[in-house]
Amino acid sequence: MKSLYQRLSLFVDGKDAYTFVPIEPLGAQSLTIRRATGDIVLNPPNKAVPPTATRYEKTVYGILGMISLALSEYIVIMTGREHRARFLGHDIYRAADFDILPLNPNVSAHNPSHPVEGHLLALVRAHLSGGYFLFSYTFDLSRRLQAQWSESKSDATRPLWKQADDRFFWNKFLQSRLIDTEIAQELSPYILPIVYGTFDLRTTYIHGHRIQLCLISRRSRYRAGTRYFRRGIDHEGHVANFNETEQIVLVEESAAGRISNIENFTHKLSFVQIRGSVPVFWGEINTLRYKPDLQIMDLQDTVDAMRLHLEEQISLYGEQCLINLVNQKGHEQPVKEAYERAIAQTELPEAKYRYFDFHNECKHMRWDRINILIEKMQEDLVNSGYFHLNMLQEEPAVKIQKGVVRTNCMDNLDRTNVVQAALAKWTLNHQLKDLGVLTEGEELDDFQALSQDFREMWADHADLISRAYAGSGALKTDFTRTNRRTKMGLVEDGYKSVMRYIRNNYFDGARQDGFDLVTGAWTPRKNPITAVSLLADTRPLIIRSVPYVASFSLFMICAGLTLPRTSGKFVSFMLSHTAQHHSPDYSLLYYFTLWFMIAALSIIFIVLHGIEYVSWPRLIPPTDIIHYKGPGFRSAHHGKGFIGPWGQKFAVPRKAMAANGVVHGGRKRAPTNYMEEIEKGTKSRVD
Incomplete structure (x- = not known):
C-alpha cells in the first residue's frame, strides 16, 4: 500500500x-x-x-x-x-x-x-x-x-x-x-479520507498494567443533517443521525516501571454500539413553538425501508438488540407506536426489540435505575460479546463481537448517550475482569483515574455528537461526568435547550444546506441564474414586514421608558391630536398602550404564521413533510396562519428542488403516482 x-x-x-x-x-x-x-x-x-x-x-x-x-x-x-x-x-x-x-x-x-x-x-x-x-x-x-x-x-x-x-x-x-x-x-x-466524528485517548495504570482507553465515533454521510430537518428513514434504508461508536481498550501486561514500547500492547479489545433515528417515515415541522408539529407518514414501503436498514446492520454487525427510549405517553407516543407496528411486520429473528421507558423509570433524578435496563440486557450483552485480540497468540482473535446494541430516543442524543455510556461501562468492567486486571470484587469506580477518564470521555463524546446534530452540547452530561444527576445540571440543560431552540429555528436551514452540498445530496446546475431562489425572499410583503413592525414597537416602548414622567413633549408628538389635550401622565398611558398593542398583535401574528419565519433549508426543502396529506398522524397544524392547515401558501416552494439543482444521494421520494395523488389532494387527510 x-x-x-x-x-x-x-x-x-x-x-x-x-x-x-x-x-x-x-x-x-x-x-x-x-x-x-x-x-x-x-x-x-x-x-x-x-x-x-x-x-x-x-x-x-x-x-x-x-x-x-x-x-x-x-x-x-x-x-x-x-x-x-x-x-x-x-x-x-x-x-x-x-x-x-x-x-x-x-x-x-x-x-x-x-x-x-x-x-x-x-x-x-x-x-x-x-x-x-x-x-x-x-x-x-x-x-x-x-x-x-x-x-x-x-x-x-x-x-x-x-x-x-x-x-x-x-x-x-x-x-x-x-x-x-x-x-x-x-x-x-x-486521496485522503476523513471521518466526521469524535476521538479521545487516555492512558492510566491499574495493578501494574498500562491501559489505554480510546473512544471513537463515526457519523454516516447518508441522510446526514440537522436535528429537525433530517429525521427517520429514507427509501434506501438510511436513517438520520446514524453513528457508530467504538470503545477500545489496550492493555499491556508489563509490570509498572518496566521499559517497553507503549504502542505494543498485548491485548486489544473493542466494543461497538450504534445509534440512529427511529426507522420509519416521520418528521417534526418547526413552527416557532418549543415543540414542533409531529408528522408520521404511513407510506406503503415503510416496512420495506425498515427491513433494508436492519438487514444492512445485521450483515455488518450481526444480531441487533434494538433499544427504544422514546416516551410511551404524550408527544412522542405516536413515534413509539409506529416503530413497534413496523418492527412487528419485518419478521427478522436477528433483530430483537426492547423498550425502556427512560423518563418514567428515571424520574425524580433516579438515574441509577438505568441498571434495570442493564440487568434485562445482560444475556444479550453476553451473547453479543466484544472483540478481543491477544497479540501473544498465533490465532490472536480470542473473541468476536457477534451482535450490536442499536439505541435510539427521539434525537438519538441525550437519553441515548446515557444508556450507551452505561452499556460501555458494564462491558469495560467485564473486559478488565476477563483479563485479570480487575479482581472479582473490584469495579471500575474503585479506580479514580480510570473512572474519571471514562466519564469525561463519554461526556465530551456526547457533546460533540450533539453539537453536530442539534447545535448545542448534550443534555444530562452531568450524570455521565459525575455518576449522579444534579440541580446545576438541570440549569445547564435549560440553557442548552434554549440554544437548541434558537439554532434549530433560525440557523439550521443554512447548516442543512451545507450538509447537502458537501455530501453530494444536492448539486447545482452550471448557471447561477437558475438558482436565484436560493437568495430571494418569496414571502408576501405582510409576512416580511411584521417582524420590523414588532421591532420598531419594542424600540418605541424602550424609548418611552427613558422619558421623565413629567415630560410629554415627545410622547404628544407621537400620539394623535386628541391625546395632546390630556395631561402628560395620560399621554404616557396612551403612548404605552398603543405600542404595547402593536407589539402584542405583531407577536401574535408571527406565532400564528410561525412556519413562515423558520429558517428552512433551500437546497432540499422538506416540502414532502410540510405538505403531506396522506395517511398517518399529525399532532397539530400550528403556525399556518388564519387560512387553515392546507390553504396557506408557504415560503418553501414545492418545486424548489427542480429550479435550484439536482437531488442525489438516495434522497428518493415516494412513488410518482403516490406523490401525484398527494399534490392533487385525492389522498386522505391526516387525522
Missing part, C-alpha cells in the same frame, strides 16, 4: 494550473490540475515545477477533494491540522483549516462575481469550519478494529481510500473526481 503524502507544496501557474508537490519523499510524483479543462495529471518523478509558477503561502496537509458549484469547480485543500493522539503507532489528526481554490481563472473564491456563487461558497466554508473532521495518513479511522482484522490480508494491497467504510468516508463525494479517473490507483497517495 502506498503511503499518503503528509505535506504538500502548492504552486500556482497563473491561470493555467495548480501543481501539488510532495515535500516528502523528495522526487515523488507531483499532481497537476489544469484550470481551463479540469484535467488531473500525475507527473513523472522529479519533474520540475514551471518557472512561471509561484508558491502558495501555506503548506497543504491534504486534498479533501473537488466540488463543482454554479460558476466554477473548486479544489478543497487542508491548510491546518491539529495532532490529537498517537494511537497504535499511528498519528491521529483533526482538520483545522481549509482553503478553496477556483479552477475557473475568471472566478474569485473570496469575491465571486455572482451572489449565488458566494452563497454556495459560504455554505461550504461554514460546513468545513463547523464540523469535527478526523483523519490519519496511515490508519483507517473509518473502520472498527474487528473489521480491520477480518480484512487485514486484502488491506495489504489496497490504498487507504479503498479500505474506508463507505458510510463514514465523509468526503467521498468530494474525492469522486479523483476516484473516478482512470489513474485513481496511482493517485492514491493524494
Whole structure:
C-alpha cells in the first residue's frame, strides 16, 4: 500500500494550473490540475515545477477533494491540522483549516462575481469550519478494529481510500473526481479520507498494567443533517443521525516501571454500539413553538425501508438488540407506536426489540435505575460479546463481537448517550475482569483515574455528537461526568435547550444546506441564474414586514421608558391630536398602550404564521413533510396562519428542488403516482 503524502507544496501557474508537490519523499510524483479543462495529471518523478509558477503561502496537509458549484469547480485543500493522539503507532489528526481554490481563472473564491456563487461558497466554508473532521495518513479511522482484522490480508494491497467504510468516508463525494479517473490507483497517495466524528485517548495504570482507553465515533454521510430537518428513514434504508461508536481498550501486561514500547500492547479489545433515528417515515415541522408539529407518514414501503436498514446492520454487525427510549405517553407516543407496528411486520429473528421507558423509570433524578435496563440486557450483552485480540497468540482473535446494541430516543442524543455510556461501562468492567486486571470484587469506580477518564470521555463524546446534530452540547452530561444527576445540571440543560431552540429555528436551514452540498445530496446546475431562489425572499410583503413592525414597537416602548414622567413633549408628538389635550401622565398611558398593542398583535401574528419565519433549508426543502396529506398522524397544524392547515401558501416552494439543482444521494421520494395523488389532494387527510 502506498503511503499518503503528509505535506504538500502548492504552486500556482497563473491561470493555467495548480501543481501539488510532495515535500516528502523528495522526487515523488507531483499532481497537476489544469484550470481551463479540469484535467488531473500525475507527473513523472522529479519533474520540475514551471518557472512561471509561484508558491502558495501555506503548506497543504491534504486534498479533501473537488466540488463543482454554479460558476466554477473548486479544489478543497487542508491548510491546518491539529495532532490529537498517537494511537497504535499511528498519528491521529483533526482538520483545522481549509482553503478553496477556483479552477475557473475568471472566478474569485473570496469575491465571486455572482451572489449565488458566494452563497454556495459560504455554505461550504461554514460546513468545513463547523464540523469535527478526523483523519490519519496511515490508519483507517473509518473502520472498527474487528473489521480491520477480518480484512487485514486484502488491506495489504489496497490504498487507504479503498479500505474506508463507505458510510463514514465523509468526503467521498468530494474525492469522486479523483476516484473516478482512470489513474485513481496511482493517485492514491493524494486521496485522503476523513471521518466526521469524535476521538479521545487516555492512558492510566491499574495493578501494574498500562491501559489505554480510546473512544471513537463515526457519523454516516447518508441522510446526514440537522436535528429537525433530517429525521427517520429514507427509501434506501438510511436513517438520520446514524453513528457508530467504538470503545477500545489496550492493555499491556508489563509490570509498572518496566521499559517497553507503549504502542505494543498485548491485548486489544473493542466494543461497538450504534445509534440512529427511529426507522420509519416521520418528521417534526418547526413552527416557532418549543415543540414542533409531529408528522408520521404511513407510506406503503415503510416496512420495506425498515427491513433494508436492519438487514444492512445485521450483515455488518450481526444480531441487533434494538433499544427504544422514546416516551410511551404524550408527544412522542405516536413515534413509539409506529416503530413497534413496523418492527412487528419485518419478521427478522436477528433483530430483537426492547423498550425502556427512560423518563418514567428515571424520574425524580433516579438515574441509577438505568441498571434495570442493564440487568434485562445482560444475556444479550453476553451473547453479543466484544472483540478481543491477544497479540501473544498465533490465532490472536480470542473473541468476536457477534451482535450490536442499536439505541435510539427521539434525537438519538441525550437519553441515548446515557444508556450507551452505561452499556460501555458494564462491558469495560467485564473486559478488565476477563483479563485479570480487575479482581472479582473490584469495579471500575474503585479506580479514580480510570473512572474519571471514562466519564469525561463519554461526556465530551456526547457533546460533540450533539453539537453536530442539534447545535448545542448534550443534555444530562452531568450524570455521565459525575455518576449522579444534579440541580446545576438541570440549569445547564435549560440553557442548552434554549440554544437548541434558537439554532434549530433560525440557523439550521443554512447548516442543512451545507450538509447537502458537501455530501453530494444536492448539486447545482452550471448557471447561477437558475438558482436565484436560493437568495430571494418569496414571502408576501405582510409576512416580511411584521417582524420590523414588532421591532420598531419594542424600540418605541424602550424609548418611552427613558422619558421623565413629567415630560410629554415627545410622547404628544407621537400620539394623535386628541391625546395632546390630556395631561402628560395620560399621554404616557396612551403612548404605552398603543405600542404595547402593536407589539402584542405583531407577536401574535408571527406565532400564528410561525412556519413562515423558520429558517428552512433551500437546497432540499422538506416540502414532502410540510405538505403531506396522506395517511398517518399529525399532532397539530400550528403556525399556518388564519387560512387553515392546507390553504396557506408557504415560503418553501414545492418545486424548489427542480429550479435550484439536482437531488442525489438516495434522497428518493415516494412513488410518482403516490406523490401525484398527494399534490392533487385525492389522498386522505391526516387525522
